[in-house]
Amino acid sequence: NAGVTQTPKFQVLKTGQSMTLQCAQDMNHNSMYWYRQDPGMGLRLIYYSASEGTTDKGEVPNGYNVSRLNKREFSLRLESAAPSQTSVYFCASSRTGNYGYTFGSGTRLTVV
Amino acid sequence: LAKTTQPISMDSYEGQEVNITCSHNNIATNDYITWYQQFPSQGPRFIIQGYKTKVTNEVASLFIPADRKSSTLSLPRVSLSDTAVYYCLADQGGKLIFGQGTELSVKP
Numbered sequence: 001n002a003g004v005t006q007t008p009k010f011q012v013l014k015t016g017q018s019m020t021l022q023c024a025q026d027m028n029h030n031s032m033y034w035y036r037q038d039p040g041m042g043l044r045l046i047y048y049s050a051s052e053g054t055t056d057k058g059e060v061p062n063g064y065n066v067s068r069l070n071k072r073e074f075s076l077r078l079e080s081a082a083p084s085q086t087s088v089y090f091c092a093s094s095r096t097g098n099y100g101y102t103f104g105s106g107t108r109l110t111v112v
Numbered sequence: 113l114a115k116t117t118q119p120i121s122m123d124s125y126e127g128q129e130v131n132i133t134c135s136h137n138n139i140a141t142n143d144y145i146t147w148y149q150q151f152p153s154q155g156p157r158f159i160i161q162g163y164k165t166k167v168t169n170e171v172a173s174l175f176i177p178a179d180r181k182s183s184t185l186s187l188p189r190v191s192l193s194d195t196a197v198y199y200c201l202a203d204q205g206g207k208l209i210f211g212q213g214t215e216l217s218v219k220p
Contacts (some may be wrong), residue, residue, distance in 0.1 A: 004155075042199065042210040043156070050206065058207060060175065090155045097205040100146060103155025 001024050006091050006104035013081040013111045015051045021076040021107050023091030032074035033058075034066060036087040037106075043090060049074055051096075081111045114139045114202035121215040130187045134200030134216050137181050145176055145183045150197045150213070160185070161203065179189040190218045 007022045030074075032053045035058075049068040050104065063085060065077045067072030075102040078085060088108050092101040117135040124130045136145065144163050148156035153192040160167060162183070173186040187194055200211040 027131050028220075031206075031208070035210070042212045045207055045209060054206075059209065099205075100158035100161060100203075101156070101208060103157070106153070107153055 001019065004091055004093055004104035005075045006089075006107050008107060010108050011110070013036070013078075013109065015082060015111060017081050017095065018079050019081065020078075021089055021091075021109075022073070023075065024073045024102060025091075025093040025102070025104065028049050028071070029091075029093035029102070030071070032068065033094075033101070034064075034074070034076045034094045035090045035092065036085075037090060038087050046076065046089075063100065079097065081109075083111045086099060086111045114143055115186075116200045116202060116211055118198075118200050118211065120212060121217070123217050123219065124190055125219050126191055127189050130145075130190050130194075130216060130218075131137045132185045132187075132198055133182060134185070135182050136202055139180050139202055140204065143204055145174065145180075146201050146203040147172070147174065147185050148199040148201070150199065156199060156210075156213070159198075165201075166175070187215065187216075190216075192218050194218050 009080045028087045033048040034046040037043045043048045044060050047066040050054045067075045088106045090106050094101045122140045146161040150156040160172050160174045167174045175184045195218045197213040
């Protein structure tokens with residue numbers, strides 16, 4: 001089982017460039033999430049989608065946009081990358097209710 | 113969402129039992145206590161979840177007293193591979209807010 005798949009695994013961007021981080025899950029989960037993790041810190045929620053067709057802001061949404069393309073896919077877009085967005089980005093999914101999250105392996109993004 | 117508080121770091125030795133306590137004074141009636149484990153360069157992994165009393169699985173045990181204001185994750189006979197960050201969260205079935213977690217270091 002693939003679980004949650006994130007692409008790419010690594011990316012280097014120049015300041016001002018744009019890119020989209022892709023996330024797909026094959027567990028038929030309703031909810032999907034995007035987190036960022038900075039060195040030595042816990043995860044911070046950027047955006048989430050409780051169900052197909054809905055998205056909501058998390059703790060740190062500024063500078064990001066998301067698209068819940070269908071039930072399987074949830075993408076995160078950086079329109080104009082900044083060095084402060086250098087981080088590891090994790091996508092996660094869950095069933096409806098408190099059944100725990102399944103996380104992807106992360107995308108390590110560096111903005112220079 | 114209920115705020116959780118846990119020690120920033122803990123040290124242990126191989127073969128010992130490790131207990132990590134989490135405080136959640138403002139836990140809501142419909143919150144479940146959930147623990148995740150994160151290894152370096154990996155996403156967090158669900159370990160265990162409980163509502164009240166004791167839950168045990170093949171990885172850990174979770175103890176939650178009747179007042180539910182705290183919980184304890186118990187890892188029996190830890191090994192070097194248990195070195196990781198452990199997060200305690202209140203889970204209502206929606207978005208999860210992670211704290212800094214407890215960095216557990218297991219030494220030979």
